[in-house]
Amino acid sequence: xxxxxxxxxxxxxxxxxxxxxxxxxxxxxxxxxxxxxxxxxxxxxxxxxxxxxxxxxxxxxxxxxxxxxxxxxxxxxxxxxxxxxxxxxxxxxxxxxxxxxxxxxxxxxxxxxxxxxxxxxxxxxxxxxxxxxxxxxxxxxxxxxxxxxxxxxxxxxxxxxxxxxxxxxxxxxxxxxxxxxxxxxxxxxxxxxx
Amino acid sequence: xxxxxxxxxxxxxxxxxxxxxxxxxxxxxxxxxxxxxxxxxxxxxxxxxxxxxxxxxxxxxxxxxxxxxxxxxxxxxxxxxxxxxxxxxxxxxxxxxxxxxxxxxxxxxxxxxxxxxxxxxxxxxxxxxxxxxxxxxxxxxxxxxxxxxxxxxxxxxxxxxxxxxxxxxxxxxxxxxxxxxxxxxxxxxxxxxx
Amino acid sequence: xxxxxxxxxxxxxxxxxxxxxxxxxxxxxxxxxxxxxxxxxxxxxxxxxxxxxxxxxxxxxxxxxxxxxxxxxxxxxxxxxxxxxxxxxxxxxxxxxxxxxxxxxxxxxxxxxxxxxxxxxxxxxxxxxxxxxxxxxxxxxxxxxxxxxxxxxxxxxxxxxxxxxxxxxxxxxxxxxxxxxxxxxxxxxxxxxx
Amino acid sequence: xxxxxxxxxxxxxxxxxxxxxxxxxxxxxxxxxxxxxxxxxxxxxxxxxxxxxxxxxxxxxxxxxxxxxxxxxxxxxxxxxxxxxxxxxxxxxxxxxxxxxxxxxxxxxxxxxxxxxxxxxxxxxxxxxxxxxxxxxxxxxxxxxxxxxxxxxxxxxxxxxxxxxxxxxxxxxxxxxxxxxxxxxxxxxxxxxx
DNA sequence: TATGAATGAGTCTTCATTCAT
DNA sequence: AATGAATGAAGACTCATTCAT
Numbered sequence: 001x002x003x004x005x006x007x008x009x010x011x012x013x014x015x016x017x018x019x020x021x022x023x024x025x026x027x028x029x030x031x032x033x034x035x036x037x038x039x040x041x042x043x044x045x046x047x048x049x050x051x052x053x054x055x056x057x058x059x060x061x062x063x064x065x066x067x068x069x070x071x072x073x074x075x076x077x078x079x080x081x082x083x084x085x086x087x088x089x090x091x092x093x094x095x096x097x098x099x100x101x102x103x104x105x106x107x108x109x110x111x112x113x114x115x116x117x118x119x120x121x122x123x124x125x126x127x128x129x130x131x132x133x134x135x136x137x138x139x140x141x142x143x144x145x146x147x148x149x150x151x152x153x154x155x156x157x158x159x160x161x162x163x164x165x166x167x168x169x170x171x172x173x174x175x176x177x178x179x180x181x182x183x184x185x186x187x188x189x190x191x192x193x194x
Numbered sequence: 195x196x197x198x199x200x201x202x203x204x205x206x207x208x209x210x211x212x213x214x215x216x217x218x219x220x221x222x223x224x225x226x227x228x229x230x231x232x233x234x235x236x237x238x239x240x241x242x243x244x245x246x247x248x249x250x251x252x253x254x255x256x257x258x259x260x261x262x263x264x265x266x267x268x269x270x271x272x273x274x275x276x277x278x279x280x281x282x283x284x285x286x287x288x289x290x291x292x293x294x295x296x297x298x299x300x301x302x303x304x305x306x307x308x309x310x311x312x313x314x315x316x317x318x319x320x321x322x323x324x325x326x327x328x329x330x331x332x333x334x335x336x337x338x339x340x341x342x343x344x345x346x347x348x349x350x351x352x353x354x355x356x357x358x359x360x361x362x363x364x365x366x367x368x369x370x371x372x373x374x375x376x377x378x379x380x381x382x383x384x385x386x387x388x
Numbered sequence: 389x390x391x392x393x394x395x396x397x398x399x400x401x402x403x404x405x406x407x408x409x410x411x412x413x414x415x416x417x418x419x420x421x422x423x424x425x426x427x428x429x430x431x432x433x434x435x436x437x438x439x440x441x442x443x444x445x446x447x448x449x450x451x452x453x454x455x456x457x458x459x460x461x462x463x464x465x466x467x468x469x470x471x472x473x474x475x476x477x478x479x480x481x482x483x484x485x486x487x488x489x490x491x492x493x494x495x496x497x498x499x500x501x502x503x504x505x506x507x508x509x510x511x512x513x514x515x516x517x518x519x520x521x522x523x524x525x526x527x528x529x530x531x532x533x534x535x536x537x538x539x540x541x542x543x544x545x546x547x548x549x550x551x552x553x554x555x556x557x558x559x560x561x562x563x564x565x566x567x568x569x570x571x572x573x574x575x576x577x578x579x580x581x582x
Numbered sequence: 583x584x585x586x587x588x589x590x591x592x593x594x595x596x597x598x599x600x601x602x603x604x605x606x607x608x609x610x611x612x613x614x615x616x617x618x619x620x621x622x623x624x625x626x627x628x629x630x631x632x633x634x635x636x637x638x639x640x641x642x643x644x645x646x647x648x649x650x651x652x653x654x655x656x657x658x659x660x661x662x663x664x665x666x667x668x669x670x671x672x673x674x675x676x677x678x679x680x681x682x683x684x685x686x687x688x689x690x691x692x693x694x695x696x697x698x699x700x701x702x703x704x705x706x707x708x709x710x711x712x713x714x715x716x717x718x719x720x721x722x723x724x725x726x727x728x729x730x731x732x733x734x735x736x737x738x739x740x741x742x743x744x745x746x747x748x749x750x751x752x753x754x755x756x757x758x759x760x761x762x763x764x765x766x767x768x769x770x771x772x773x774x775x776x
Numbered sequence: 777t778a779t780g781a782a783t784g785a786g787t788c789t790t791c792a793t794t795c796a797t
Numbered sequence: 798a799a800t801g802a803a804t805g806a807a808g809a810c811t812c813a814t815t816c817a818t
Contacts, residue, residue: 034228118309122225155380166360186349191385422616436800506697510613543768554748574737579773
């Protein structure tokens with residue numbers, strides 16, 4: 001009831017916005033973007049439908065913001081200095097472990113990400129968002145290997161990149177349990193650096 | 195003046211049906227099942243909306259038939275005796291080559307397959323169709339390796355399976371050109387059988 | 389295979405036509421006019437959809453012909469000389485008995501008749517068909533009573549007419565078993581001619 | 583600038599809902615439930631199609647609510663203590679008078695009721711609603727007669743019940759004018775209690 | 777800023793009707 | 798006369814979006 005300062009308003013706005021994003025991501029991931037309705041999001045978030053349009057111009061914008069938030073979270077995760085220590089082998093192992101761990105903890109985001117990627121061919125916007133992401137990951141991988149003197153860096157990067165995303169796909173959609181730890185170690189120790 | 199013979203009708207039906215299936219597969223693959231409307235398919239196929247319902251009971255049935263057609267095509271491809279000759283290494287190389295070749299020729303189906311897999315969570319029917327498929331592929335791979343005395347068959351199968359699907363994903367959605375041949379040889383010769 | 393004479397053609401045509409009418413009446417009565425589709429009738433009758441349009445201009449025409457056929461059947465039933473013998477009391481008893489018997493044997497037609505009557509308000513065509521029918525029945529009843537010296541003939545006709553149709557309604561839609569015999573006798577002996 | 587209060591929304595809802603119910607009842611009664619389209623109702627009510635779905639889950643639900651409203655109105659009418667005073671003869675007379683009066687004032691509902699009853703065969707839901715209603719009316723009639731020492735209570739109830747519904751049918755669908763008063767008195771004074 | 781009633785284009789689906797053969 | 802493939806208007810229903818308050 002007390003009059004609110006602009007800052008407080010700002011803060012409330014931020015909170016609501018983020019809450020809507022979190023709810024949206026969950027629903028998008030769970031049921032798919034198309035199958036999730038604005039009403040459903042509003043109800044789940046405990047606000048009126050109209051409120052959503054104060055924060056986001058359209059359902060599509062909302063999706064973009066959800067993706068942006070997800071990517072930010074993920075990037076933070078990988079901005080860990082710890083990841084950059086050790087030799088190529090160790091860095092790679094940590095990278096894969098971190099990736100797979102994130103698949104378990106952020107399964108929602110990753111499965112949204114996967115389902116969106118498979119619809120990229122029909123949408124320029126999605127292409128703009130995801131293609132650079134995947135490509136820069138390849139570059140990062142290639143660099144990591146190259147700068148550690150690993151031969152055939154590009155080929156290996158392609159293989160590893162494929163393997164990581166394929167394993168992710170299998171984990172998310174086919175197998176409930178996946179021996180991440182063993183597969184990681186197997187790939188690193190037996191296939192990449194035998 | 196004379197009525198059409200049953201054979202004539204049969205022929206007309208077959209042609210229309212197949213045409214509709216081909217168009218549907220393309221659109222489903224491009225935009226996703228949900229985002230593709232019956233009207234769109236009809237327009238693209240150059241028929242009236244109603245015509246679709248002469249051939250398929252519902253949009254869902256249509257999808258199932260599209261999948262069936264795709265799977266049949268793929269299975270024919272892999273029913274080649276040639277694939278089963280040679281040692282594990284050779285068999286695996288041929289298998290991967292064939293798979294990647296099929297990705298180029300049946301890109302439409304494979305990208306539909308991918309987009310459906312990522313939407314499986316919401317549909318029991320899709321699960322019933324695809325899960326066994328992936329699992330039996332893993333088993334086949336494991337057997338192939340095991341029966342050729344390759345150690346760690348299961349682990350390798352998981353890694354290779356993941357790699358194949360991941361590479362497919364990258365090819366279909368990220369890179370227009372993919373060095374399939376090199377990657378295949380690299381994986382076989384340097385990673386699996388160094 | 390033998391060439392057919394015009395008469396034979398005519399006969400075949402008649403047969404097909406009548407068959408279609410019978411099938412249509414059954415389905416209309418069973419599921420309602422609106423809920424019965426032309427395809428359904430064609431399938432049930434064992435002919436192609438197109439054939440129906442050789443015999444009837446439209447679904448509405450078909451309905452009219454069905455009604456016409458039903459009315460003809462009913463009228464034949466009541467054209468029995470036997471019905472016109474005896475005094476008013478006996479004639480009335482026979483009339484009611486015959487009517488109720490027909491409700492049991494031609495239940496299909498009667499329930500179609502009832503369901504159509506209740507949609508008369510919205511359809512001029514139905515009004516044209518049914519209103520004269522009901523009114524002439526009233527007249528017939530009134531005459532029967534009047535010419536036998538029964539007092540208050542019009543009032544009684546209205547009451548009896550209502551009673552008959554009401555009882556029919558209850559029999560057809562509410563009670564599976566109806567004590568037609570007793571009710572008939574009761575009405576005649578206790579209420580009309582006490 | 584200030585948002586609408588819950589009370590304001592409540593009021594808007596109530597008004598719209600009732601308006602839609604009234605319009606729906608009229609159209610359902612006039613053309614039958616099946617033959618009345620949602621678009622038609624919306625147009626007649628002066629709202630967009632979608633609006634109907636704010637208030638009713640489906641066309642079927644709408645019908646149920648229409649029936650509920652009609653039954654409530656009717657029941658209120660018959661919950662009059664005045665109806666239960668006097669001897670059987672008087673009670674019956676008042677009952678019939680009230681019924682016929684209601685046929686004139688609530689013609690819309692009664693003709694919907696009639697048209698629905700004749701379509702009951704296809705719908706379990708309608709059966710559940712109407713059968714008990716008719717049967718309980720018979721029981722009420724029987725009781726009324728029995729408790730007043732009228733002989734042959736059941737038979738009379740069946741006859742009177744039939745007569746009332748038949749007369750209603752004739753009034754609604756055949757004759758624009760019906761001598762209710764005279765018929766009522768005639769039935770009571772000459773046929774039932776001569 | 778927040779509400780939720782209202783809109784209307786769009787969804788899947790049905791079906792009376794037409795028509796080439 | 799007969800066939801059944803094809804049409805397309807119409808049906809019930811959904812939902813992103815707008816807007817008065």
